[in-house]
Amino acid sequence: MxxxxxxxxxxxxxxxxxxxxxxxxxxxxxxxxxxxxxxxxxxxxxxxxxxxxxxxxxxxxxxxxxxxxxxxxxxxxxxxxxxxxxxxxxxxxxxxxxxxxxxxxxxxxxxxxxxxxxxxAPPPIQQRIVDGLKRLPRNDVEQIVQGLNMLTHMLEVQDLPVE
Amino acid sequence: MxxxxxxxxxxxxxxxxxxxxxxxxxxxxxxxxxxxxxxxxxxxxxxxxxxxxxxxxxxxxxxxxxxxxxxxxxxxxxxxxxxxxxxxxxxxxxxxxxxxxxxxxxxxxxxxxxxxxxxxAPPPIQQRIVDGLKRLPRNDVEQIVQGLNMLTHMLEVQDLPVE
DNA sequence: TCTAGAATATTTCAACTCAAATATTTCTTG
DNA sequence: CAAGAAATATTTGAGTTGAAATATTCTAGA
Missing domain, CATH: 1.10.10.10 (Winged helix-like DNA-binding domain superfamily/Winged helix DNA-binding domain)
Structure with missing residues (x-):
């Protein structure tokens, strides 16, 4: 609302x-x-x-x-x-x-x-993602990376004090 | 190593x-x-x-x-x-x-x-994302949504008990 | 030299998060 | 109707997380 x-x-x-x-x-x-x-x-x-x-x-x-x-x-x-x-x-x-x-x-x-x-090593978080990604065409994977990239970059720009 | x-x-x-x-x-x-x-x-x-x-x-x-x-x-x-x-x-x-x-x-x-x-309301997390997204062409935004969609769907498929 | 400041690790604290166990109350079914 | 199952909220316990304060140890400069 x-x-x-x-x-x-x-x-x-x-x-x-x-x-x-x-x-x-x-x-x-x-x-x-x-x-x-x-x-x-x-x-x-x-x-x-x-x-x-x-x-x-x-x-x-x-x-x-x-x-x-x-x-x-x-x-x-x-x-x-x-x-x-x-x-x-x-x-x-x-x-x-x-x-x-x-x-x-x-x-x-x-x-x-x-x-x-x-x-x-027991399957780290990765495993699920790995398994999921295996079934996707390379292009889709690239897209995910790109999307996340934009997001993190966008958030990073605002001051993330690194300690 | x-x-x-x-x-x-x-x-x-x-x-x-x-x-x-x-x-x-x-x-x-x-x-x-x-x-x-x-x-x-x-x-x-x-x-x-x-x-x-x-x-x-x-x-x-x-x-x-x-x-x-x-x-x-x-x-x-x-x-x-x-x-x-x-x-x-x-x-x-x-x-x-x-x-x-x-x-x-x-x-x-x-x-x-x-x-x-x-x-x-003080700016919720959203605000940063909103601000960031404003500067992106619509296409990029769509891409982000798509990418996240694939990811979450992929993780969701494995049993996420919804309580 | 010695002293102020940087770097390193820790402690303390408050908040979040979920699972599992518990208590109440309601519903279902025999 | 009564007993067991389901739904609702809470408690408890362990773990993660970062800020702020503290303790140690270095380092650089007067």
Whole structure:
């Protein structure tokens, strides 16, 4: 009952119809919920959440890393990483080692168990998308990338302080 | 240390095919973080989070609603709604009333303050997207919708229990 | 040198999110 | 009608998330 600014004083302005915008917002929320539900499911089946899995994979692919680097790789603030690493450490999947000359940095390493888990990684969120994408013609895939690209770029332009 | 297959032992470059899937996942994460940061900012400026604002707007646009309906509208499980409504009630923006013949349902209504806030609603997440979309040709907007459509549909196909 | 400021990690805090369990109330079916 | 099933809301618990404050450790400049 509000929000519909469809006709401007200019008359001739081509404007994204409000329903399209609504649809986009709706779908983004849908995407987010899908992720939410997926991580719960993952955690139930494999005792690792999506965030934790991302962290493990980042370490597996890059070797030991300090928290700040992990934060950048998995796109999360570093205070969030602390919690994730805490839980991974409790499960014996990673360890914190202070082995840098710079005594501020604490490197996080995979344990043997962590490496093993990363190796036969339970299907990360990707899997569903991968499976879905397999059935689409390349063109459609490109279109999705393009669309997301525009969206993220659009949101990024407004100041996203990077910490 | 893996995954970047760019140089094999021969020096022959097997150009990692543009990993579109990774890009998509990355961008989805980006979208999610943008939302996360946005809600914090909103809360700081207006003392209402995005979830709370969505709830208020749902009530403003539809009149009093039971929790289950709000859950569907804002796409969240109903146990989540309970918390959101709790906090809105604390701030005096909504009230719970048991006025249905079916004594299980509890209707949630806007208070005067809630209505006022909903009316001059602080820019919901939408605004940024709206602003961004305004500068895009209609075709691009369509493309975004299409792309998201494919994605959500693809994720939806796998059982998303709707509660 | 030593001191102010940067960088790193953590703690604390509030909010969100969902699943599972629980309590109430209503409905259905034998 | 009574018992079990379904619907509605809530509670509880674990996890994620980021801001702000704090503690440590470096670094650069007077």
């Amino acid at each position: 509000l929000n519909h600014i469809e006709s401007t004083s200019q008359g001739m302005l081509i404007e994204a119809p409000p329903d399209l915008v609504k649809k986009i917002v709706y779908q983004i929320r849908r995407l987010m919920q899908a992720g939410e539900l997926y991580t719960k499911e993952l955690n139930k089946k494999y005792l690792v959440t999506a965030a934790q899995l991302n962290c493990l994979l980042a370490l597996y692919e890059n070797g030991p890393l300090p928290a700040s680097q992990i934060a950048k790789l998995i796109m999360v603030k570093s205070s969030t990483v602390t919690g994730i690493v805490d839980r991974l450490e409790l499960k014996g999947l990673v360890t914190r080692v202070r082995n840098s000359p710079d005594r501020r940095v604490i490197n996080i390493e995979l344990t043997e168990a962590g490496r093993k888990l990363a190796e036969n | 893996l995954n970047h297959i760019e140089s094999t032992s021969q020096g022959m470059l097997i150009e990692a095919p543009p990993d579109l899937v990774k890009k998509i996942v990355y961008q989805i994460r980006r979208l999610m973080q943008a939302g996360e940061l946005y809600t914090k900012e909103l809360n700081k400026k207006y003392l209402v989070t995005a979830a709370q604002l969505n709830c208020l707007l749902a009530l403003y646009e539809n009149g009093p609603l039971p929790a289950s309906q709000i859950a569907k509208l804002i796409m969240v499980k109903s146990s989540t709604v309970t918390g959101i409504v709790d906090r809105l009630e604390l701030k005096g923006l909504v009230t719970r009333v048991r006025n249905s013949p079916d004594r299980r349902v509890i209707n949630i209504e806007l208070t005067e303050a809630g209505r006022k806030l909903a009316e001059n």
